[in-house]
Amino acid sequence: MVGRLLDGLSGKRGEQDVIAVTKDDFSVEQLIRKMKRPESGAVVSFLGTVKGIVDESKIDSLTVESYEDMALKKMTDLRDEAMKRFGVADVTIVHRVGTLKPTDNIVFVAVSSSHRQQAFEACHWIIDELKKSVPFWKKEHTQAGDRWVKEES
Numbered sequence: 218m219v220g221r222l223l224d225g226l227s228g229k230r231g232e233q234d235v236i237a238v239t240k241d242d243f244s245v246e247q248l249i250r251k252m253k254r255p256e257s258g259a260v261v262s263f264l265g266t267v268k269g270i271v272d273e274s275k276i277d278s279l280t281v282e283s284y285e286d287m288a289l290k291k292m293t294d295l296r297d298e299a300m301k302r303f304g305v306a307d308v309t310i311v312h313r314v315g316t317l318k319p320t321d322n323i324v325f326v327a328v329s330s331s332h333r334q335q336a337f338e339a340c341h342w343i344i345d346e347l348k349k350s351v352p353f354w355k356k357e358h359t360q361a362g363d364r365w366v367k368e369e370s
Contacts, residue, residue: 236292236308238285240315242322248309252329257306261336262327263344269319274359279366281314281323284352288312291351295343303339305330310343312353 235248245264252260267279296308307329317323326343330336348368355366 235311236289236296237311238283238288238292239311239313242313243311243325245322245325248311248325249327252307252309252327254306254329256331257329258331259333259336260327260329261333261340262325263340264322265324265344267317267319267321267323271357274357274361276319276357276359278319278358279317279323280356280358281312281317282354282356283312283314285314287352292347295346295351298346299328299339299343303328303330303335303342305335305339308339308343310347312347312351314353 235251245262249260249262252262267276269276292310292312296310299305299308305328307327309325309327311325313321313323324344324347326340326347328336328339328343330339355368357364357366
């Protein structure tokens with residue numbers, strides 16, 4: 218189901234998890250709270266923020282673009298694969314688009330599971346796969362000019 222989630226997040230939602238692309242900032246605390254379940258003993262998360270300095274260049278802002286329908290599909294596929302591969306209970310993936318400033322939240326991944334090892338492994342795998350396979354493009358804006366970001370693993 219595609220809809221409005223968590224005060225402005227648009228995306229797909231399972232029972233507890235959220236898969237979303239949004240222009241708005243998000244509350245890490247609120248997203249983690251949604252991941253807590255009686256059968257889960259661990260919630261592991263990753264928060265990516267906009268860098269203020271890259272290769273000694275001061276970043277004024279970062280523009281993030283996406284092919285949203287494809288991004289949501291790929292993010293949902295990552296959630297489904299992580300749940301099968303690692304046996305986790307819930308997965309949340311949120312990625313922002315638009316123009317962001319240094320230290321702004323850009324990406325959030327959280328995994329809920331009965332054991333911490335599964336949660337850590339799944340969270341690590343999801344963020345790595347997201348960077349490789351989900352269609353997001355980033356352009357850094359600096360005093361010296363603009364440049365497209367080549368994703369690193």
